Amino acid sequence: MIKGLTHDVETGVPNKITKFKGKISTGWQPNEGPNKRNAPLASGYFRVMKEVVSTIRLAGNKTQQVKKWVQNDEVQNELIKACNDSKTPRKIEFMCLHKTPAEMWEPYLGKFSQTEGLMCKSNGQGTIPIQLEYEGENRVRKPRLFDGKAECPYKECPDYKERVCKEVAHLKLFPLVDMSTNPYQLTTRSINTIMAISSALDDMYNLSRAAWKIQCQEQGKMLPFDGLFGVKMSLVHRKIKSGGREVYITQIEPSAEFSASVMAVVQRGIAKKQHAALTASDTSMVDVDMLADTTSSADDAPIAGALPDLSDDEQKNVATEFAADADSKDDKKEGDDELDKAAGQMLDEDKT
Numbered sequence: 001m002i003k004g005l006t007h008d009v010e011t012g013v014p015n016k017i018t019k020f021k022g023k024i025s026t027g028w029q030p031n032e033g034p035n036k037r038n039a040p041l042a043s044g045y046f047r048v049m050k051e052v053v054s055t056i057r058l059a060g061n062k063t064q065q066v067k068k069w070v071q072n073d074e075v076q077n078e079l080i081k082a083c084n085d086s087k088t089p090r091k092i093e094f095m096c097l098h099k100t101p102a103e104m105w106e107p108y109l110g111k112f113s114q115t116e117g118l119m120c121k122s123n124g125q126g127t128i129p130i131q132l133e134y135e136g137e138n139r140v141r142k143p144r145l146f147d148g149k150a151e152c153p154y155k156e157c158p159d160y161k162e163r164v165c166k167e168v169a170h171l172k173l174f175p176l177v178d179m180s181t182n183p184y185q186l187t188t189r190s191i192n193t194i195m196a197i198s199s200a201l202d203d204m205y206n207l208s209r210a211a212w213k214i215q216c217q218e219q220g221k222m223l224p225f226d227g228l229f230g231v232k233m234s235l236v237h238r239k240i241k242s243g244g245r246e247v248y249i250t251q252i253e254p255s256a257e258f259s260a261s262v263m264a265v266v267q268r269g270i271a272k273k274q275h276a277a278l279t280a281s282d283t284s285m286v287d288v289d290m291l292a293d294t295t296s297s298a299d300d301a302p303i304a305g306a307l308p309d310l311s312d313d314e315q316k317n318v319a320t321e322f323a324a325d326a327d328s329k330d331d332k333k334e335g336d337d338e339l340d341k342a343a344g345q346m347l348d349e350d351k352t
Contacts, residue, residue, distance in 0.1 A: 018172065018309045021182040022050045022072055024092065026237055026250060029069070029321050039323045044248055045088035046237060048075040048178070067313060069321075078177040090237040093255075094173040097183075099227035101201035106308055107169035107194045109152065110318070111159050114325045117315030118308070120144060120165060122152035164326040168318065169194045170308055173235065185314075186235070189322050192242055192249040200252040204228060211262045214269030231258050 006015055025047045028035035035041040050072040055063050083089035098104040109129075111120040122129035129152040131144040143150035146157070159165035172183040188194060205228055212225045232255035239246050308315075319325040 017311050018185075019182050020172075020185045020314070021178070021180055022048060022075070022184050023069065024173070024175075024184055024186040024235070025049050025069075025321075026188075026248070030323050040321065042248060043088075044237070045086075045090050046079065046092055046235070048072045048079055048175075048184075050075075069317070075175075075178045079175075082177055092173075092235040093176045094233055094235065095176065095179065096228045096231045096233055097174055098172070099229045101198075101205055101228070104172045104228075105169065105197060105201055107167065107198060108308070109154065109160070109165055110168045111165040111326050112168075112315060112319035112322075112324050113327050114316050114319045115327060117312045117319075118310075119326055120159065121308075122154075125152060125154040127152050159326070164324070166324065167191055167194055169197070170310065171197065173233075176232075185310075186250070187318060187321070188250065189324070190249055192240065192247065193251070196249055196251040200254075201228070204231070204233075204254050204258070207262050207266065210269070211265040214265050217269070231255070233258075 025043070026045065027043050028041045030038045030040060048071065049069045051067055052070050053065050053067055055065050057063055079089045079092065080087060082093065083091055096104060109122045109124060110118055111131075113119050116132060118132070120129055120131040128150050129144040129146075130141050133140050133142055146153050154160065157165060166189050168187065168189050171186040171188075173186065174180075174183050178184075188197075208227055208231075209225070212223065216223050234253045234255065236251050236253055237248055238251065239248055241247075242249075310318075
């Protein structure tokens, strides 16, 4: 441990940057592929992306190497096969290799720049907002004050009103079509998607805890709790009604095996509890105080203001991919509207 380098000085939390193997996208970046606009465009299905280095020619016959994201055709073809040869795959099965939702999923409010990366971050109303500042040539992050208080005003923030600060979330996942030690990432600014994934992971985690508590009581001893580690899940891109229109959102669904195994234990525990209530007997075989629900997925949330484990380049890419560059307010509304729209070209085929 080196506080100030590998770990935060005050909290001791690791300053971790995850090395991603690739990313999962549900849209086209500005001026990418069939998208000829300077704003994101929904594709309506999952695209597996990889980062490549390209050489561009500058004025004066000079060249420069730049990184960019392109579709990983090899893995995309495997995904298509896994989705019954659908050219527009809307399901990705993956393995969860994290114990808690907070280890794999982080929603927050963020203001991004194509040159600076993440410029301001908070965990919402009343939390401490942390912004990027310069002290000479040194980049430092300090609490941001609103009316003299380091409290995020959320929707009353001038940046939020100008649409340069928005809800954003990152998901780390290990797709079955390309399992490796490094995860893929999915970044979203869709409020519907953020709510859907947050709710699903919280529900799965709490059901896992309930099943674990019942198993501890049945065994009469404390058992290790692995949370969601090793659980098979699916990312599903589907159509819903939102604001009077049809939109596509991304959701997480547990595998049938996880649902069956967890609910079997939960049903068994409920049946025993009901029987105990009817017979006035105590079926507990372990101190229930030891199993008190003192933690939840929310308790494992990142410390307010802590940086997401994205590299500087990945932070800057968020501004590019979602047309969310705080240095340029042009086309902000157009870009955000595209993020919330349905993938119109896909709607007709889904109506059958």
